[in-house]
Amino acid sequence: MKTVEFAGDKEKKTKNLSSAIVYFLLGGAVLAIRDEAEILIGAVWGTLGLYRGSESLARYLDALIHKRGRKITAILMLAEALIGIGISILLLTDPPEHLHAHVVILGIKLLESAFRNGAELYAEKKQSAG
Numbered sequence: 001m002k003t004v005e006f007a008g009d010k011e012k013k014t015k016n017l018s019s020a021i022v023y024f025l026l027g028g029a030v031l032a033i034r035d036e037a038e039i040l041i042g043a044v045w046g047t048l049g050l051y052r053g054s055e056s057l058a059r060y061l062d063a064l065i066h067k068r069g070r071k072i073t074a075i076l077m078l079a080e081a082l083i084g085i086g087i088s089i090l091l092l093t094d095p096p097e098h099l100h101a102h103v104v105i106l107g108i109k110l111l112e113s114a115f116r117n118g119a120e121l122y123a124e125k126k127q128s129a130g
Contacts, residue, residue, distance in 0.1 A: 042095020045102060049088030056081035 026044060030037045060077040062068065087105070091098045 038096045038099055040095075042091050042099045042102075045099075046088045046091035046095065049084055049091065053081050053084035053088055056084055 056077060060074060060081055063074045091102055
């Protein structure tokens, strides 16, 4: 049986591989400079946060320009983008000072993701069974 592979699949695999390489290098750098790792972690985390915030802002602008989705969804996307960008800027200004709050936010976000993913899996399983 011949499978069809879309360009997006290859692009996603390449992006995942490049992310894995960057995270591997970052992990090695953190282990190499353990005593000063807070500054590096904070700076990288802040930079990644700015990138993700810009992606959220782009989704908001796309929805606004092309009138996609509901108004409340657009407002939530804008709020997510602005909060993400603001928190990231705070983290970049003084990484060691703001890192503790980010760790708490990360813990909450990980718990939320776990519950959301579990709920989605449960819904998929329930839908396929019945």
